[in-house]
Amino acid sequence: MKGSLILALLVGVIVLVSGKAKMEQGEHVKESHYSESGEHNEAFDHQSILGSKDEEDEFANLPPEEAKKRLEVIFGKMDKDNDKFVTKDEITAWIMKSYIQMDYDEAKSSFEDYDKDKDGKITWTEYVTKLSGDEVNQEDTDALKETLEGDKLKFDVADVDKDGGLTLEEYAAFQYPYDFEHMHQVEVDMTLQQMDNDKDGFLSFKEFMGEVSTADEKDQIANKENFEEYDKDKDGKLDKKEMEAWIVPGNDDSAADEAGHLIEESDTNGDGKLSKDEVVTKHELWVGSSATSYGKGLHDEL
Numbered sequence: 044m045k046g047s048l049i050l051a052l053l054v055g056v057i058v059l060v061s062g063k064a065k066m067e068q069g070e071h072v073k074e075s076h077y078s079e080s081g082e083h084n085e086a087f088d089h090q091s092i093l094g095s096k097d098e099e100d101e102f103a104n105l106p107p108e109e110a111k112k113r114l115e116v117i118f119g120k121m122d123k124d125n126d127k128f129v130t131k132d133e134i135t136a137w138i139m140k141s142y143i144q145m146d147y148d149e150a151k152s153s154f155e156d157y158d159k160d161k162d163g164k165i166t167w168t169e170y171v172t173k174l175s176g177d178e179v180n181q182e183d184t185d186a187l188k189e190t191l192e193g194d195k196l197k198f199d200v201a202d203v204d205k206d207g208g209l210t211l212e213e214y215a216a217f218q219y220p221y222d223f224e225h226m227h228q229v230e231v232d233m234t235l236q237q238m239d240n241d242k243d244g245f246l247s248f249k250e251f252m253g254e255v256s257t258a259d260e261k262d263q264i265a266n267k268e269n270f271e272e273y274d275k276d277k278d279g280k281l282d283k284k285e286m287e288a289w290i291v292p293g294n295d296d297s298a299a300d301e302a303g304h305l306i307e308e309s310d311t312n313g314d315g316k317l318s319k320d321e322v323v324t325k326h327e328l329w330v331g332s333s334a335t336s337y338g339k340g341l342h343d344e345l
Contacts, residue, residue: 112333114310128316134302142294150215164208193233200229221291245280
């Protein structure tokens with residue numbers, strides 16, 4: 044009895060944390076360089092180029108001239124074909140790398156919390172033990188057990204060298220599977236296991252909607268349109284390949300949108316690509332500096 048209770052508790056924590064992770068997962072996919080009120084989000088621009096909050100903070104304290112010099116170095120790295128210009132594709136590719144770096148940094152920040160014996164790896168026992176310290180209120184132990192099994196499956200796939208422990212790189216794949224192609228299939232399998240009620244290997248629209256099937260008419264229409272967009276072969280159901288675009292959406296669109304925004308704001312001659320001068324002139328947009336921080340502080344005071 045005691046063992047069953049502990050299992051239920053641990054599984055409950057897994058579900059709670061997994062749910063939270065799914066909301067945070069791909070957070071920058073949903074992020075916009077404008078807030079809901081229409082206010083420009085400078086931090087999003089800066090982190091998209093610099094790849095970390097720490098770097099953004101560092102640039103916020105740099106004199107403008109130093110920020111410009113460092114931006115020139117970044118420009119050179121973005122300019123893959125060395126033609127002295129950066130295109131939308133080159134900027135998009137750079138931003139994609141930044142997104143992955145930000146996820147890696149997030150994984151790194153929590154890695155030591157799970158690696159209790161400090162051996163550089165997180166075992167499944169360490170992972171579950173850490174989670175068991177959180178409060179959980181969950182009654183459906185059958186559903187919890189299913190979720191625990193799914194997380195274990197994902198853990199095992201992330202453990203590429205099959206030594207029973209996750210290195211930092213493997214842990215990053217476990218936490219942010221959409222960044223790692225070898226993790227995509229297990230995410231699809233887990234979702235299918237949870238939502239495919241008739242176990243036919245596909246998701247119908249009803250299964251796709253799940254618990255939100257009572258949404259209002261406007262939401263129903265929007266969800267139906269989304270479903271039909273994923274249903275490429277128009278057979279009224281989603282197979283595993285179609286589900287992948289929904290479950291592990293890449294950051295490509297978000298990165299391309301941000302690249303387009305930066306070009307639109309910086310392209311003074313309208314040729315669709317940016318010179319070093321065009322980028323550096325807009326350094327406050329791209330990376331910020333102490334001048335940006337001062338201006339923001341002054342604006343806040345006013």
